[in-house]
Amino acid sequence: MPDVVDVDVVVIGAGFGGLYALRTLRDGLGLNVQSLEDGDGVGGTWYWNRYPGARSDTEVNAYCYLSDKELFEEWKWTERYPRQKEILAYLNHVTDRYDLRRSIKFQTRVVKTEFNEETGRWELETSTGEHYTAQFVIEGVGLLSSTNYPDFPGEKSFKGEIYHTARWPHEPVDFTGKRVGVIGTGSSGTQVIVEVAPAADELFVFQRTPQYCVPAQHAPLDPDKMKRIIDDFDGYRESVLTSITSFGFDESPVPAMSVSAEEREAVFEEAWRQGNGFRFMFASFSDIGVDPEANKAATDFLKRKMAEIVKDPETLRVLTPTDLWAKRPLCNDGYYETFNRDNVTLVDVKAHPIIEVTEKGIRTDNAEYELDIIVFATGFDAVSGMYLKIDQTGRGGLTLQEKWADRPRTTYGMMTAGFPNMFMIYGPMGPFTNQPPVHEWQVEWMRDIIKHVIDTGAGTVEPDVDFENEWMETCDEIAYATLFMKVNSWINGSNVPGKPVTNYFYMGGMGAYNELVGGSADEGYPGFTFGKALTSA
Ligand code: NA7
Numbered sequence: 001m002p003d004v005v006d007v008d009v010v011v012i013g014a015g016f017g018g019l020y021a022l023r024t025l026r027d028g029l030g031l032n033v034q035s036l037e038d039g040d041g042v043g044g045t046w047y048w049n050r051y052p053g054a055r056s057d058t059e060v061n062a063y064c065y066l067s068d069k070e071l072f073e074e075w076k077w078t079e080r081y082p083r084q085k086e087i088l089a090y091l092n093h094v095t096d097r098y099d100l101r102r103s104i105k106f107q108t109r110v111v112k113t114e115f116n117e118e119t120g121r122w123e124l125e126t127s128t129g130e131h132y133t134a135q136f137v138i139e140g141v142g143l144l145s146s147t148n149y150p151d152f153p154g155e156k157s158f159k160g161e162i163y164h165t166a167r168w169p170h171e172p173v174d175f176t177g178k179r180v181g182v183i184g185t186g187s188s189g190t191q192v193i194v195e196v197a198p199a200a201d202e203l204f205v206f207q208r209t210p211q212y213c214v215p216a217q218h219a220p221l222d223p224d225k226m227k228r229i230i231d232d233f234d235g236y237r238e239s240v241l242t243s244i245t246s247f248g249f250d251e252s253p254v255p256a257m258s259v260s261a262e263e264r265e266a267v268f269e270e271a272w273r274q275g276n277g278f279r280f281m282f283a284s285f286s287d288i289g290v291d292p293e294a295n296k297a298a299t300d301f302l303k304r305k306m307a308e309i310v311k312d313p314e315t316l317r318v319l320t321p322t323d324l325w326a327k328r329p330l331c332n333d334g335y336y337e338t339f340n341r342d343n344v345t346l347v348d349v350k351a352h353p354i355i356e357v358t359e360k361g362i363r364t365d366n367a368e369y370e371l372d373i374i375v376f377a378t379g380f381d382a383v384s385g386m387y388l389k390i391d392q393t394g395r396g397g398l399t400l401q402e403k404w405a406d407r408p409r410t411t412y413g414m415m416t417a418g419f420p421n422m423f424m425i426y427g428p429m430g431p432f433t434n435q436p437p438v439h440e441w442q443v444e445w446m447r448d449i450i451k452h453v454i455d456t457g458a459g460t461v462e463p464d465v466d467f468e469n470e471w472m473e474t475c476d477e478i479a480y481a482t483l484f485m486k487v488n489s490w491i492n493g494s495n496v497p498g499k500p501v502t503n504y505f506y507m508g509g510m511g512a513y514n515e516l517v518g519g520s521a522d523e524g525y526p527g528f529t530f531g532k533a534l535t536s537a
């Protein structure tokens with residue numbers, strides 16, 4: 001028998017969510033917590049996504065922890081949207097500030113979790129052959145973490161370098177004088193394209209679906225804004241956690257078509273001037289994500305802006321989306337302007353699909369592009385992907401892979417029936433919001449229910465199947481009334497071949513989620529079953 005380490009809690013992943021879970025359960029509840037992390041440093045998304053141009057496109061006042069005012073005051077961000085390096089430095093600071101590193105094992109990927117019904121404990125196995133048992137497992141494995149890597153034939157024959165944005169090497173990649181191909185024009189693609197274009201000799205952008213991209217309006221951080229937040233810190237955190245999107249700005253209550261065309265134009269113009277994709281979508285009007293007419297008003301405006309920027313008519317035609325605006329909203333400065341550069345070529349791979357990677361570069365059905373470097377900015381097997389990469393077994397031998405074969409099913413995006421004491425931070429059917437403050441909220445909910453299990457002597461907690469089904473229905477009812485289900489993207493699973501195309505989110509907004517799920521704790525957790533302790537840890 002291999003050596004087995006018994007702990008109260010295993011936390012999988014040391015990104016924003018996992019670090020907060022470690023701190024909250026270890027220092028808040030005094031439990032024996034072991035964190036296991038695949039990378040050789042903390043940071044999660046921000047550890048892996050080191051590509052040129054990588055940065056948060058959420059304003060930093062909402063892209064950080066909000067549970068500790070002192071931390072918020074002491075860490076000095078420099079830019080409105082922090083770059084990857086700065087976020088990684090922040091997360092390392094947090095790790096050291098709360099002395100978390102001693103509880104984390106790096107380069108240790110959990111490959112298997114199994115619930116032992118005899119002992120009421122989870123048994124875990126790692127890629128390094130280590131074995132753990134734990135009463136509770138918290139999976140902070142990341143919403144956007146498992147990479148989507150299209151399998152183009154011939155990739156191995158390519159003589160140049162190939163990178164994926166979400167598995168970028170630690171050493172800088174030199175693009176100087178190189179012919180570069182970027183596949184993908186989502187958040188990662190648009191960021192890498194803008195950054196690499198000035199350095200590369202030639203840049204070929206392989207675009208499948210054009211995207212609406214509003215300016216970010218990058219700028220140094222506004223110290224007055226941060227001061228105003230600090231002066232009413234609790235009020236600010238409350239406002240973030242009771243808003244719809246938790247992005248730290250005021251959302252509009254005004255439907256787009258309730259105002260005159262002139263007024264609408266002025267509001268859009270101001271939103272463009274202020275920058276930020278989510279802000280544009282949710283702070284200009286209340287219904288761009290749900291009402292096709294409102295959505296069209298917004299996209300008409302964005303198309304007019306694109307036409308003002310992009311000089312070549314054919315490039316403009318290919319760059320201009322024809323869909324609704326209902327992928328995850330993007331923002332970046334200089335994205336459309338980049339296509340005015342002489343060294344940048346837009347390749348329409350919807351019209352002429354990529355057939356293969358050759359020794360020399362990329363071949364579409366009508367041309368071959370000779371390249372030195374290929375960048376896959378092709379995104380993620382999002383939301384459910386990372387959970388399904390781990391071989392997970394709950395009660396009665398039911399595997400997560402079996403349970404989620406048709407679609408992921410959870411309760412509140414945090415637990416799934418048949419998997420007692422297993423928690424997911426920002427799992428499927430959780431709120432569709434900015435993440436870090438919501439990670440904290442969810443971890444605090446987990447802390448409270450775990451405390452309840454401990455205080456009452458119950459060994460386990462798990463959601464009831466009927467209750468879970470009700471949650472799924474609630475989520476679907478809301479999501480299918482939005483436009484996000486009508487356009488292909490990772491939000492509904494349609495970006496990965498073979499993945500269930502379905503709803504993956506609670507789209508009722510964080511405020512409603514907070515009330516509903518937080519309220520259930522006050523009522524003694526209806527819909528959850530608390531079991532008897534079988535053995536002590
Ligand atoms: P995204 O937003 O999923 O974008 C991936 C891009 O890659 C998108 O343009 C895709 O086109 C394209 N793609 C994917 N597969 C292919 C193939 N086979 N051929 C050509 N093009 C392809 O991922 P990101 O990493 O940019 O961002 C994900 C999230 O991370 C982002 O929303 C933020 O929340 C942070 P498609 O649109 O599917 O036609």
